[in-house]
Amino acid sequence: MDNSIKVKFDKIDRKILEILQANAKITNAQLSKDIGLSPAPTLERVKKLEQSGIIKSYHAKLDPEKIGLGVSTFVLVGLIGHNKGNIDAFMKEIDQIPEVIECHHITGTGDFILKIISKDINSYQKLMLEQVSEIKEVDSMQSMVILSTFKDSKVLPIPA
Amino acid sequence: MDNSIKVKFDKIDRKILEILQANAKITNAQLSKDIGLSPAPTLERVKKLEQSGIIKSYHAKLDPEKIGLGVSTFVLVGLIGHNKGNIDAFMKEIDQIPEVIECHHITGTGDFILKIISKDINSYQKLMLEQVSEIKEVDSMQSMVILSTFKDSKVLPIPA
DNA sequence: AGAATTTACCGAATTATATGTGGTACAAAG
DNA sequence: CTTTGTACCACATATAATTCGGTAAATTCT
Structure with a gap:
């Protein structure tokens, strides 16, 4: 696990991050379509983002x-x-x-x-x-x- | 969609909500084990919580x-x-x-x-x-x- | 109380999705 | 150039979500 302050990620990774912040429940298939890649490398990227600690966790947001x-x-x-x-x-x-x-x-x-x-x-x-x-x-x-x-x-x- | 201020939910629903707030990526199978039901009614409950608006959305949390x-x-x-x-x-x-x-x-x-x-x-x-x-x-x-x-x-x- | 109705549940079949694999093209390093 | 590594795709497999039919419990109505 990388613990340095800044971690590198490219334009595609940024798009993934934007999408998953807004909607964590999207399927990998749909996510791959949205970013223009096939499912396999898309999943690979998401896993890397999780392992690097850029993505920390996933949460349900409730109506208080x-x-x-x-x-x-x-x-x-x-x-x-x-x-x-x-x-x-x-x-x-x-x-x-x-x-x-x-x-x-x-x-x-x-x-x-x-x-x-x-x-x-x-x-x-x-x-x-x-x-x-x-x-x-x-x-x-x-x-x-x-x-x-x-x-x-x-x-x-x-x-x- | 229920738009009233307060919505009813039981003890099992509360447990589901607690779990999904902390970890939205849990599988339905695991969630059902954790709350002591089979997958089918568990999924049904989650869907109801989503439709009632108690669960508003799901989000990835990033490391700023x-x-x-x-x-x-x-x-x-x-x-x-x-x-x-x-x-x-x-x-x-x-x-x-x-x-x-x-x-x-x-x-x-x-x-x-x-x-x-x-x-x-x-x-x-x-x-x-x-x-x-x-x-x-x-x-x-x-x-x-x-x-x-x-x-x-x-x-x-x-x-x- | 008893019958009718609704609700919540389970197990199993089906469908959808995630995940793993092998191979290819491209880019960077030697 | 040649080698090495990286990122990708298409396809196969494994896992998970979802649907369905049927049952039991709880609730409502008479």
């Missing part, structure tokens, strides 16, 4: 509201200290909360930004009070509730 | 760094006005920028939060100066650069 998840938020979290120990401890706690679906270390206003998804405002409040704010490394929290989502693309813009 | 995308950011955007016309105009522009992979309307500090991914700091700056800040409805922008991502789960916590 239809499974009863009505409230999504971003939360800016400030920690009491910025040393590695604190950050690791914070991460360890965050990792165990499935409602926290993203956690990024950022520059700017706060130290971290979380994306949290929960059933409703009540369960969100409960989660924040009883789980997030209970993490001892957490100093400040600022919530931004998502009123609506206009764009949520799973397709990354692959540079030329 | 390996395709040359080194800079990810969140941007808080304030608009000059908050009327529907402005918001729609803003959205229309945002929609055409592939580097903006998410756009949410939020409460709190700003009006919108964007997630942007680009090649490097230079191309990020170029994008912000020449595209985002050029949208006439945009008033303020505050960038938060992601230093590192600790969690990026594609699995939503399905409520009991």
Whole structure:
């Protein structure tokens, strides 16, 4: 497995990546037609992209509201200290909360930004009070509730 | 197609959803083993979940760094006005920028939060100066650069 | 309660798809 | 040039998805 930062791929590979990002369920036969190759080398290319780590995984995207998840938020979290120990401890706690679906270390206003998804405002409040704010490394929290989502693309813009 | 907010599904469906969120490439045969049914009804359930819109789509997840995308950011955007016309105009522009992979309307500090991914700091700056800040409805922008991502789960916590 | 109806399931046959193989052309390296 | 390696195709095989007929359980209706 190649672990270097940048990996080489050609124009055809890029097209494969674009297609599979948008629709992972396409058959190899259809994919091969779309890129203009026969099935065998097409599959070979996909396997290589998987083995090289360019393609990390495949996921089903669900409709949050239809499974009863009505409230999504971003939360800016400030920690009491910025040393590695604190950050690791914070991460360890965050990792165990499935409602926290993203956690990024950022520059700017706060130290971290979380994306949290929960059933409703009540369960969100409960989660924040009883789980997030209970993490001892957490100093400040600022919530931004998502009123609506206009764009949520799973397709990354692959540079030329 | 059911378009209501909440759709019903049982314990077995939830398990299917959990599995397909984590690994969309699982074979129907394996999935049926994992949930304890035979392949036929398993497939039937998956199809129903797709038709009901609970499962919206399937996507390949790529490694951003390996395709040359080194800079990810969140941007808080304030608009000059908050009327529907402005918001729609803003959205229309945002929609055409592939580097903006998410756009949410939020409460709190700003009006919108964007997630942007680009090649490097230079191309990020170029994008912000020449595209985002050029949208006439945009008033303020505050960038938060992601230093590192600790969690990026594609699995939503399905409520009991 | 009992009959009718619907729903969910299974096993097996069929169809579609993925995967493996051998051979060929092209390109790059020696 | 010649050699080596790479990428490709067509075709054969293996694996998986899908369809079908029939059965049992659950639900609805009388």
